[in-house]
Amino acid sequence: MTPRKKLRGLVAATITPMTPDGQINLPVIRQYVDYLISKQNVKNVFVNGTTGEGLSLNIQERKQLAEEWVCQGKDKLDHVIVHVGALSLPESQELARHAAAIGASGIAVIAPFLFKPTNKDELIAFLQKVASEAPAVPFYYYHIPPLTGVKIRVEELLDGIKERIPTFQGVKFSDRDLLDFAQCIHKHEREQLAFLYGVDEQLLSALAIGAHGAVGSTYNYLGRKTNLMLEAFAKPDLALARKYQFLTGDFLNFVIKLGFGVAQTKAVMTLVSGIPMGPPRLPLVDASEEFIVKAKAKLDSIVWPDSD
Numbered sequence: 001m002t003p004r005k006k007l008r009g010l011v012a013a014t015i016t017p018m019t020p021d022g023q024i025n026l027p028v029i030r031q032y033v034d035y036l037i038s039k040q041n042v043k044n045v046f047v048n049g050t051t052g053e054g055l056s057l058n059i060q061e062r063k064q065l066a067e068e069w070v071c072q073g074k075d076k077l078d079h080v081i082v083h084v085g086a087l088s089l090p091e092s093q094e095l096a097r098h099a100a101a102i103g104a105s106g107i108a109v110i111a112p113f114l115f116k117p118t119n120k121d122e123l124i125a126f127l128q129k130v131a132s133e134a135p136a137v138p139f140y141y142y143h144i145p146p147l148t149g150v151k152i153r154v155e156e157l158l159d160g161i162k163e164r165i166p167t168f169q170g171v172k173f174s175d176r177d178l179l180d181f182a183q184c185i186h187k188h189e190r191e192q193l194a195f196l197y198g199v200d201e202q203l204l205s206a207l208a209i210g211a212h213g214a215v216g217s218t219y220n221y222l223g224r225k226t227n228l229m230l231e232a233f234a235k236p237d238l239a240l241a242r243k244y245q246f247l248t249g250d251f252l253n254f255v256i257k258l259g260f261g262v263a264q265t266k267a268v269m270t271l272v273s274g275i276p277m278g279p280p281r282l283p284l285v286d287a288s289e290e291f292i293v294k295a296k297a298k299l300d301s302i303v304w305p306d307s308d
């Protein structure tokens with residue numbers, strides 16, 4: 001897939017649909033692609049990331065999912081970014097070569113998080129070994145310290161990164177440290193990079209400091225509302241943009257208090273889209289019936305500015 005457009009705007013961190021017995025449910029991807037485009041106005045996806053349970057899948061499953069998204073997204077989606085990070089360097093390299101071979105429009109890599117890099121040079125060395133396996137594919141660093149425990153500041157990581165990784169194209173920044181994020185944007189203003197924010201409930205703050213877009217789980221089912229927030233911000237109509245952020249925040253605040261993670265995201269997506277996302281894979285367990293009832297009631301109670 002040769003991207004015609006720069007990576008901008010919303011990117012859905014895709015969920016991995018599974019059958020009730022826990023196999024990946026590939027036939028659902030076609031419907032999923034159409035749903036994202038027609039109902040959520042989202043035309044970029046990030047496959048096999050956190051929301052996609054990428055690190056809980058085996059290599060074969062990850063390849064099959066990547067292929068299906070690229071194939072079903074052909075001439076429909078703008079970007080299919082495949083997350084190829086793994087704890088094992090050879091596995092990550094194999095996934096990178098595979099993503100290149102199938103025509104993914106980008107690859108992303110998370111920091112290894114069992115044996116962790118202890119400094120910037122160790123992390124770059126790992127990222128470089130993966131990126132070099134796909135020398136014609138844009139490369140994104142996936143920063144998610146709340147899950148990896150790797151807290152190397154991105155601002156420092158990016159210093160000189162282009163010399164080591166010529167395909168470096170940007171960062172998916174899933175952390176609340178907006179000072180670090182702002183410094184990345186500020187220091188690389190002149191380069192054609194994409195700084196994508198990954199804490200959906202704080203996206204408006206990230207837009208204010210120059211985020212080029214966002215990757216997140218909620219854009220699967222709140223993509224249309226979040227796109228209206230982006231439009232309001234661009235106008236600029238900050239009062240309206242805030243309304244959307246407060247309302248999506250109100251929903252997330254509610255479900256986070258109930259206990260919210262990938263399993264619950266799967267349940268909410270099934271509820272909203274009607275597409276069966278199935279159960280999560282252990283150690284995650286299904287969302288409770290009580291959670292689903294309460295989440296639905298909360299979503300139904302929200303009065304959005306565009307439905308006035």
Ligand SMILES: CC(=O)N[C@@H]([C@@H](O)[C@H](O)[C@H](O)CO)[C@@H](O)CC(=O)C(=O)O
Nearest residue numbers: 013049050051174198199200215216217
């Ligand atoms: C920790 C986590 O899962 N963060 C999500 C957010 O989209 C998150 O679900 C959202 O902000 C709600 O808290 C994304 O940053 C993860 C993501 O993009 C991915 O699945 O690759």
